Amino acid sequence: MGGEDLSRLYRDYIDCLNRQDWPNLGRFVADDVRYNDAALGLAGYRAMLERDFAAIPDLRFEIRLLVAEPPQVASRLWFDCTPKGELFGLPVDGRRVRFAENVFYAFREGRIAAVWSVIDAAAVAAQIGRAP
Amino acid sequence: MGGEDLSRLYRDYIDCLNRQDWPNLGRFVADDVRYNDAALGLAGYRAMLERDFAAIPDLRFEIRLLVAEPPQVASRLWFDCTPKGELFGLPVDGRRVRFAENVFYAFREGRIAAVWSVIDAAAVAAQIGRAP
Numbered sequence: 001m002g003g004e005d006l007s008r009l010y011r012d013y014i015d016c017l018n019r020q021d022w023p024n025l026g027r028f029v030a031d032d033v034r035y036n037d038a039a040l041g042l043a044g045y046r047a048m049l050e051r052d053f054a055a056i057p058d059l060r061f062e063i064r065l066l067v068a069e070p071p072q073v074a075s076r077l078w079f080d081c082t083p084k085g086e087l088f089g090l091p092v093d094g095r096r097v098r099f100a101e102n103v104f105y106a107f108r109e110g111r112i113a114a115v116w117s118v119i120d121a122a123a124v125a126a127q128i129g130r131a132p
Numbered sequence: 133m134g135g136e137d138l139s140r141l142y143r144d145y146i147d148c149l150n151r152q153d154w155p156n157l158g159r160f161v162a163d164d165v166r167y168n169d170a171a172l173g174l175a176g177y178r179a180m181l182e183r184d185f186a187a188i189p190d191l192r193f194e195i196r197l198l199v200a201e202p203p204q205v206a207s208r209l210w211f212d213c214t215p216k217g218e219l220f221g222l223p224v225d226g227r228r229v230r231f232a233e234n235v236f237y238a239f240r241e242g243r244i245a246a247v248w249s250v251i252d253a254a255a256v257a258a259q260i261g262r263a264p
Contacts, residue, residue: 003201064248065204065206065236065248067199067200067201067204067205067206067236068199068201069135069199069200069201072197072199073199074197074199074206074234074236076236076248088254089263100248100250101250102206102234102235102236102248102249102250103234104197104199104206104208104234116196116197116208116232116234117234118232118233118234118250118251118252119250119254120250121253121254122220122251122253131221
C-alpha cells in the first residue's frame, strides 16, 4: 500500500471513530493491537474509546497534520470539547478545553498493529488553572 | 527532496543537537522558525535548546520512530536523563526519568520552518510520584 492509500485508510479510521461505528473498528485495528507498548487488543482498544466518548459526549477527532510513510502513519489530532468530569486526572467538570494528541501508528496488513500516543495534558491543566 | 533524503537530513539535525553544535543549527532550522504556533525564530530556538542542556546536563535525543513524507517529518524521541532541578514544572531534582516526545516538523527549502511538539510530562510526573 502506498502513502496516499494509507492516508485514505487512516482518514476512514478516524471517520469510523467519529461515527462511533464500533462494529467496524476491526476493519482498521488488529486483534492484537498494542497501545503505548501495552497489549490492549481490539476489545480493550474499543473499550478505551467507548470510555472516552462516555466521559466526553462531544468528543470529535480532527486531523491537523498527517504524515504517511508506509507502514507508518503519524497524526496530530486536535480536540475541542467539554469533558463531563475528570480528564487525565484533572477536574475539567464540563469546561471547554482544547488540546492536541501527537500519535504514531504502525500498520500491518492494512490494520493498526501498534499505537504510540502523547496527549498534551499540560495544556488542559493550564486551561483549567492548574499548575503541573 | 525525497523521503529518504529528508530522513537523512533529520538525523543530521538530531546529531547537531546531540553535539550541541549551535553554530551549525542554522543549517537545519529556518531563521523564522515557529514552535507550537509561536514565532520563536532561530535565536529563540537555540536559546531554548541551550536552556534544555543547562537544565539536563546528560540530555540526549534518541529517535525511536521516524516518519517522513516531504515536506513533513514526524519523530518519536526518547529521553533517559537526570534533570538537575525542575522539569516541566516538576521537581525532578536529579532523579532519573524516561519520557517520550512526539513531534512534527514542516520543512521549507531544506530547513525546519515549524515544529509541533507534545512531551509526555505525565510520565515524568508519575515517575517522581506526583499525581497530575
